Amino acid sequence: MAGLYFHIPFCKQACIYCDFHFSTSLKQADEMVDTIIMELLLRKDQVEEPIETIYFGGGTPSLLSHHQFQKILNTVRFNFLLSDLLELTVEVNPDDLSTEKLEELKTLGVNRLSIGVQSFFEEHLKWMGRAHTAHEAEECILLAQEVGFDNITIDLIYGIPIMSDEEWAQNVQKAIALGVPHISAYNLTVEEKTVLSYMVKKGMTQDVDDEQGERNFQYLKDQLLANDFIQYEISNFGKEGFFSKHNSSYWLGKKYLGIGPSAHSFDGKVRRWNVSNNSVYIRGLKSGAPSFEEEVLSPKDRVNEHLMIGLRNKWGCSWEYLNETGLDLTQLKTEVVSKINTGYLEKTAGGFKTTDQGLLFADAIAADLFLE
Ligand code: SF4
Structure with missing residues (x-):
């Protein structure tokens, strides 16, 4: 979908x-x-x-x-x-x-x-x-x-x-x-x-x-x-x-196609964004050279992005998704347990999410957990 x-x-x-x-x-x-x-x-x-x-x-x-x-x-x-x-x-x-x-x-x-x-x-x-x-x-x-x-x-x-x-x-x-x-x-x-x-x-x-x-x-x-x-x-x-x-x-990481100046797209791995200028956007498409930039998300980017988005919503973060990146997540797992113990995070069936209290500090908690 x-x-x-x-x-x-x-x-x-x-x-x-x-x-x-x-x-x-x-x-x-x-x-x-x-x-x-x-x-x-x-x-x-x-x-x-x-x-x-x-x-x-x-x-x-x-x-x-x-x-x-x-x-x-x-x-x-x-x-x-x-x-x-x-x-x-x-x-x-x-x-x-x-x-x-x-x-x-x-x-x-x-x-x-x-x-x-x-x-x-x-x-x-x-x-x-x-x-x-x-x-x-x-x-x-x-x-x-x-x-x-x-x-x-x-x-x-x-x-x-x-x-x-x-x-x-x-x-x-x-x-x-x-x-x-x-x-x-x-x-x-x-x-x-x-x-x-x-x-x-x-x-x-x-x-x-x-x-x-x-x-x-x-x-x-x-x-x-x-x-x-x-x-x-x-x-x-x-x-x-x-x-x-x-x-x-x-927020659930599904694919989307963004059309128009400044629109963002995501295909699961690559994030792309169109130029934020109407004339440049029109000229680019008309000349056959659309003006956009893109970035392939590295495994680390995918982990950090998942943390940033997941901790802001009720579905939270999934260990299955994080493990698929193939990175060593030992340190992250320890930090998640410590934030569960202090009441900012709670366990879900397959991962973790912010508690009511944690949601107030979602961005700061994500920043704490980010992989360097
Ligand atoms: S200028 Fe006002 S109406 Fe236009 S996008 Fe911004 S907030 Fe919306």
Whole structure:
């Protein structure tokens, strides 16, 4: 089984914290769709297995027209095995969602929406540079439910310097009350070369506060667990049957083909990533010399990557997978036992995973266990 990812590199405006690849000029949108199709056809033989999940991320995929989506999905239908397709997700922004748009997405076979809500407060949305209003954030969820989408996830951001703990609590309660079965929540981080990083350096806004982030996260976790959500990955909470199948396949080490500028692919051993520049991406494919880099994961890389990913999710790490690398893991085994004894890790049927307590320090524990 494999996944297909499409990176749609356009946004209406730049959010101050964002370091994803996107352009705010839509001039190249048609040419980009044609080039994405070109790349898809060029690389279709790299996936022999049936496709289980398709994911449109970005950028803002909901900026694509019905016709542009149709062109890409028709190419997928003619060239890949879709008999086992379980999930077709599109990332959407609230300001792009009308009843008509939602119905179009439904007719395309989209069965999961990932809505970039971030906050239900106007003040936060303005501060973050989001293109939607607080009213749209709420309204689009109700509209999507009316149109018949039951598999909806929303993104929320916590740790925003201008957000009080009380406002965060209201965001969480509103998400629960709206009945969405999946929530991804991210701690605001100040990434290099973003407007936010400039603002912090110039003293135009307060820096993020780790303690606020921890408090907000703890509140979120307590409330969601009390409301039948399961934390199946450090930032992802879903009700039974609503975990993201596409993202879970990344965490379970399955193969995926990533199409579009900056998209990543993984075939089990080789990781490949396309150039993060729209014009260079288009030129490369048109000239027959696609611009990408790749790296063959060494056995040590595979161990470290498995630790990094596995300790952040509920499935944990598998000794069978780690042993397949053929490396001497004696030292790792000793360290895992010691972290089990201190309560940060626990045994699973075939391996180990973080405890509730350990999950809070997943990255640090993984770093401790990494092979040098
Ligand atoms: S809409 Fe999403 S991808 Fe676009 S700038 Fe904002 S956070 Fe980044």
